[in-house]
Amino acid sequence: MAAARGEFSSRFGFLMAASGSAVGLGNIWGFPTNTASNGGAAFLIAYLVLTFLLAYPALMAELIIGRHAKSNTLTALKYISSGKKSRLLAVALGFAGMITVSFILSFYAIVSGWFVAYFFDPIARLLGMDGVAQWLTTDTVTRNSIFLIGFMILTIYIISAGVKNGIEKWASRLMPSLIIILLLLIVYVMTLAGAMDGLRAYLVPDWSRITEPQLLVDAMGQAFFSLSLGVGTMLVYGSYIRKEENLPLVGSMVALLDVGIAVLAGMLIMPAMYVALANGVEIYDAAGGLIAGPGLIVSVLPSLFSNMGFMGIIVALAFFSLMTIASVTSSISMLEVPVSYTVENHGVERHKAAIVIGSLIAIISLIITFNFDPLFDLVVTYATEVSQPLLGFFFCIFIGWIWSRNDILLEIKQGCPDAESGLFWKIWPFYVKFICPVAILVVYFQ
Ligand code: PFF
Secondary structure, eight states, X not given: OOSOOOOOSSHHHHHHHHHHHHSSHIIIIIHHHHHHHTTTHHHHHHHHHHIIIIIHHHHHHHHHHHHHHTXXXXXXXXXXXXXXXXXXXXXXXXXXXXXXXXXXXXXXXHHHHHHHHHHHHHHHHHTTOHHHHHHHTSOOHHHHHHHHHHHHHHHHHHHHTHIIIIIIHHHHHHHHXXXXXXXXXXXXXXXXXXXXXXXXXXXXXXXXXTTOHHHHHHHHHHHHHHTTOSSSHHHHHHTTSOTTSOHHHHHHHHHHHXXXXXXXXXXXXXXXXXXXHHTTOOOBOTTSSBOOSHHIIIIIHHHHHHXXXXXXXXXXXXHHHXXXXXXXXXXXXXXXXXXXXXXXXXXXXXXXXXXXXXXXXXXXXXXXXXXXXHHHHHHHIIIIIIIHHHHHHHHHHIIIIISOHHHHHHHHHTTOTTGGGSHHHHHHHHIIIIIHHHHHHHHHHO
């Protein structure tokens, strides 16, 4: 291993970085729309239960392995393996995680690029540059390519600066801003006509749907994607946590921040949609469901903002800065996975690794942009619905069946000396060993 490793300088720094990774488009876009199309609060309850019963244990598995091995995903998994077969599996899982996370980043950068373009739209309108505003909000290959490249340059820039001066510094500034902007937007939208109908649609449960397989599959996918699990992101962030830190505690704080912000985002998006309806904007698709895909963010909400006069410009600026912040704090965590491996295992300088790997991912994004219809959904589906849960399953196998229980306890006890007598140690080992892998498989084969 070549370069000296970085470390988060404080608990706050880690919490902002890890919740920054977790809180992303999945929370602000995916969660509210999933809730709306799956029976409102019935989905919310299923999501909360699955997050704490399945995703939190898997998150802890990644954090514990990472902090113990203090290295990138591949090396960490190898480090806790005892036999030849498990070491081979470690290498396969490490590479599969890096490839999957790179593909997730490749579509994430495209979508984030749209939001950055929409962020500049109100500025252009404010400056009276209507032609530019029109260009910014028209879906073209040129616009999408320029903005995805810009977004990737920002991601590369932050990752080049390292753990403390890049990831921690940026997340510590951006995440509090995200929470403040989100709260201000909620308060404002709640004052508008139609907002209460949205809140009702969001929160009134349709209990008849809670046992529907589709609802459970969506809730589990949402929980895993939202906590950035299965691809090694949380493992790598865990490897930068100080040994004195209480892992079960910080892990639960990350999960709470993640679900908390998702629930809050629902209190913005759903009321905003119904406010749009009250303003004559179409919010239902041809099949009669709420518009949930890209149309929600790049059509329904912008139509609402443009109906709101000057206030609409301010709200649009706030909303798209919220989306951009959420995207950046997640994208940096994705790029860190392959970069940390390349720096540590191949002695490549961080700067260079970030530029080369980031550029390769940007090229994949460009290929997808130029072949959007055949490729975009395919990449999203394979990366998030096929690969990510399967990798999550193998992470649980590693911690439950391959790594020694004693070593796990010793690792947790650093920073949490009475871990053995606590509730976490009574429940969690059993969970990751039996419940999590079985549940992931059951949902997966649905
Ligand atoms: N958790 C992010 C979101 O909710 O948008 C997405 C994500 C980030 C997935 C990092 C995977 C990852 F490694």
